[in-house]
Amino acid sequence: MTRFSMRRRKFLTATAAGVAGTTLAGCDVFDPLLRPGHPVRDAMAGANALTEAAQRLLLDDNALAREFSASEIRQGMRPNGSTDPTDIDYLIAKQNDFAFYRLEVGGLVESPASYSLEELRNMPARTQITRHDCVEGWSCIAKWTGVPLAAILDEVKPRDSARYCVFHCFDTYGGAGLYYESIDMIDARHPQTILAYGMNDAALPVRNGAPLRVRIERQLGYKMAKYIRRIxxxxxxxxxxxxxxSFWADLGYDWYAGI
Incomplete structure (x- = not known):
């Protein structure tokens, strides 16, 4: 990655943390500013669109986020958000060590498919050591192993009208409903976008999103949905x-969180 791209990544991370962090902190004083139609919220929405357009313009679609060496993994991956879903289907799947878990992939595709965790593990995998940048201001380096989302898309054959991949999850958060997230097809087919089932040379822990979470390495951490039920x-x-x-965009945060 070029020096310019790295500086831009740091700048956008800091900017996103400064803007979105005020709302993530739950400061009631800012609530009126985030209501639909308020000039501040409109300005934030405009900045979000500008960030997306700038990243698409300045970076190649396949430009990689920085990857690190194993020696730079200094701690376990910090859990955040939901850490133990209470959905009944999830509890049953967890009780059986996810042996009966199946990832459903459908919508605007020619060949809807369903995958067991074992089937996903037997597909060609990608391993990458990357940094998770949280909008709250912290970061953590970890090793992730999983199947590239592009490989799944190649099997299900998206229709020409498909523009977004939506990740529907098992977990709820803060009483605000089911968690979900979405990305466009450019990020969905990015080489580093993987459905991770492994972390730091072990099975993905429940607190970090087992059995399956998405890694979207050119975006902030809140885009990387955990406990994926279906796509x-x-x-x-x-x-x-x-x-x-997305769950957070529905609450007023940026949908596009590129860094």
């Missing part, structure tokens, strides 16, 4: 949940 390809996410494309 749906759509042309528009305005009809899903509250219509903004």
């Amino acid at each position: 749906e390809l759509v042309d528009d996410f305005s009809r899903l949940y509250r219509g903004k494309g």
Whole structure:
């Protein structure tokens, strides 16, 4: 990665942490500013669109996020958000060590498919040591192993109308409903976008998203959905949940969190 790209990554990480961090902290004083139609919220939405456009313009679609050496893993991966879902289907799957778990992939595809965890583990894998940058201001380096999402897309054959991959999850967070996330097809097919089932040379722990989480290494950590139940390809996410494309975007944060 070029020096310019690295500086830009640090700048965008700091900017996102400074803006979104105020809302993540739950400061009630800012709530009126984030209501639909308020100039501050409109300005934040405009900045979000500008960040996406700038990243698409300045970086090649396949430009890689920095990868690290094993010696730079200094601690276990810090868990955040949900750490132990209570969904009944999830509890049953966990009780059986996810032996009966299946990832459903459908929506705007020619060949809907279903994968067991064992089938995913037997597919060609990618391992990468990357840094997780949290919008709250902390970061952590870890090794991730999983199947490239692009390989799954090649099997299910997205229709030309498919624009987004939506990750529907088992967990709920803060009483605000089911967790979900989405990315566009450029990020979905990025070489470092993987469905991770392994972390630091071991099975992915429950507290970090077992049995399956997505890694999207050119975006902030809150985009990397855990406890994935199914993947749906759509042309528009305005009809899903509250219509903004992700759990956090529905609550007022940026949908696009590129760094």
